[in-house]
Amino acid sequence: MECFVDCVIVFVLTEGAWSACVSRVSVASLERSGRAKWLKARALDSSAEAARDNRMLSKAITAYLDLLKMNEGLSDEKLLEVARRTIDRINFRGVYLNAEPVYRLLIRRFPDDVHYRNNLTVSFLMANRADLADEVLRETLRLWPNDRVALAHHGFVLKNHYNKLEEAVQALKKALDGDAGQANEPRFYYHLGDALLLLGRFDEAEEIHKRGAELGHFLSPSQRSLYNVPRLRSKPWWRVEDTPYEKLARALEASWREILKEGEAAKTLYEKEKEGLKERGEWSQMDIMVRGREIPGRCARAPVTCSVVKTEMAASGCKRGQVKFSMMAAGTHVRPHVGPTNCRLRMHLGLSNTKNTYIRVDKEVRQWQLGKTLLFDDSFEHEVWHNGTGTRLVLIVDVWHPDLTPAEKRQLPPI
Numbered sequence: 001m002e003c004f005v006d007c008v009i010v011f012v013l014t015e016g017a018w019s020a021c022v023s024r025v026s027v028a029s030l031e032r033s034g035r036a037k038w039l040k041a042r043a044l045d046s047s048a049e050a051a052r053d054n055r056m057l058s059k060a061i062t063a064y065l066d067l068l069k070m071n072e073g074l075s076d077e078k079l080l081e082v083a084r085r086t087i088d089r090i091n092f093r094g095v096y097l098n099a100e101p102v103y104r105l106l107i108r109r110f111p112d113d114v115h116y117r118n119n120l121t122v123s124f125l126m127a128n129r130a131d132l133a134d135e136v137l138r139e140t141l142r143l144w145p146n147d148r149v150a151l152a153h154h155g156f157v158l159k160n161h162y163n164k165l166e167e168a169v170q171a172l173k174k175a176l177d178g179d180a181g182q183a184n185e186p187r188f189y190y191h192l193g194d195a196l197l198l199l200g201r202f203d204e205a206e207e208i209h210k211r212g213a214e215l216g217h218f219l220s221p222s223q224r225s226l227y228n229v230p231r232l233r234s235k236p237w238w239r240v241e242d243t244p245y246e247k248l249a250r251a252l253e254a255s256w257r258e259i260l261k262e263g264e265a266a267k268t269l270y271e272k273e274k275e276g277l278k279e280r281g282e283w284s285q286m287d288i289m290v291r292g293r294e295i296p297g298r299c300a301r302a303p304v305t306c307s308v309v310k311t312e313m314a315a316s317g318c319k320r321g322q323v324k325f326s327m328m329a330a331g332t333h334v335r336p337h338v339g340p341t342n343c344r345l346r347m348h349l350g351l352s353n354t355k356n357t358y359i360r361v362d363k364e365v366r367q368w369q370l371g372k373t374l375l376f377d378d379s380f381e382h383e384v385w386h387n388g389t390g391t392r393l394v395l396i397v398d399v400w401h402p403d404l405t406p407a408e409k410r411q412l413p414p415i
Contacts (some may be wrong), residue, residue: 037067040083045089054093061089061098071105079109087119096127109186114140118149125153130161151184159195169196179215185355186217186226193224197336219342227320227341227415232403236362236380238345240373243402245347248312248371252349252395254302260351262302263325263393269301270327281332281386289316289323289407291414305395314400319414320344321398328357329392332386336360339378340415342403346378349395355389368394377401397406 011347027161041063048056064086071079083102090099103120110116117140124133134157141149158164172192175183189212196205209221218224223234240249252259263286270284277283288298288305302325309323310316316323321344328334330353341347348359350368357368361382366374376382386392400409 002061013261020103020248025173036221037063037070040131041067041082047084057089057093058095061086061093064089065098065101067355068102068105071109076109078107091126097129099123100206100341100403114144114147114150117333118147118153121150121153124233125157130157133157134161135194147172148175148181148183148249152188155186155195156191158398159191161405165195165199169199175285184215184359186212189215189217190258192223194337220350222377222381223342224338224381225342227343228379229343229401229404229408229412232342232401234342234377236377236382237364237366238375238377240347240349240375243345243375245312245314245345245399245402246292248308248315248399249347249375250348251308251311252397253373254370255308256349256351257300258304259308259395260393262305263395264326264350266301266325267327269298270325275337277334277337279333279335282335283332284327286327287322288325290321290330292319309397311397314409315347315397315408318344318398318400319412320400321346322396323398324396326394327391328384328386330386330389336381336383338381342377342379343401343408343412344378344398345375345401347397347399348374348376349397351393351395353388353390353392354394356386357392358385358387359383368392 035162041060044056044060044063047053048060051153064082068069068074069081074082085258086102086198089097090102100120100123103116103123106113106116106312107120121133121136121140124130124136133153137150137154137157140147141154144150145296151171152175155168155175158171159168169192172188172195174191175181176188189208193205193208193212196202196208206221209218211225211226212218212219218229219230222236225350266286273283273285286298288302289294289295289309294306305323315321320341348368350370350372354368354370358365358372359368359376359382360366361376361378362380368374385389402414
């Protein structure tokens, strides 16, 4: 029967008749056939890929998982082939927690290979389950106390999810000792430097940033974004006249009073800043557009703002940026940090209470002015102080870096 199945499936898969394949291998007489289960999963997978159908892809994942239940009857080679494809499809679908049973199976089958434990950790982190990742990491480090990848991820979890900065620094330093090994990645140098900044150990942070730049992980010690197009011009502050965005800047400045009214009228929609960048004070924001798409209903609340922004596709269509109002109370300090990408420039329009409010980008400090725009590259380290009175309000409009080609703007994934 299996020989018959193989012959039939070779034909139907070649012809692209995936539904016919699924029907043939789903009969009761083949329910214990590993070969039939494999061909069923492959047919569903191929069909999902051809049709770009997530529901079909979910069925394919279920079929792969069903086959993996027969793992004791699979050779190591076949188990790895099926497991890798299953995990690939799970990650593509974005259902990261579904990969756990696959990794648990691989861990049982290959107990001396730390790779599968580390990948399970990554799956949990992708699913935003730092608690589950932490459990795996502790067991991994009990068995492999010097594994650099586990140490690096442990440092990341300690820093970002538990705020245990001293412990995070120790783990990350051990992982990156000698600038060698699998943990020698930009993100781990970034988090080590950032943890040192949070601890106020600025000289040590600067040394890490220099090391990261020398290794090619950062564009420079002060430009530490992780999602970059390296050939783009790098400078912290830009003259709007030297970009294609002067018309946008002037239109925003001409409408600043109406934009101010819209920003103030929507105060109930503001949310507290979520990235943990505020050292003290109060800071909240209202998103209007994110990753090149309008937040539903927001342009109805800010029609003038949106009408101006939509005149420039590099702003309204910037998949690596946002359009948002930023509200900051007097006495607020935003710690030194960098944006995620060098593929955008950030335009600020001063709207209220700008006296004694300052922004440092790299080594130069400037001040907001009512009804005026500033343009800078937020992939450089920057810092903010509100030393004045009242609530400072600015409009933030991200635009594509002017050196990007139209093809790059289309192809770059959102951030």
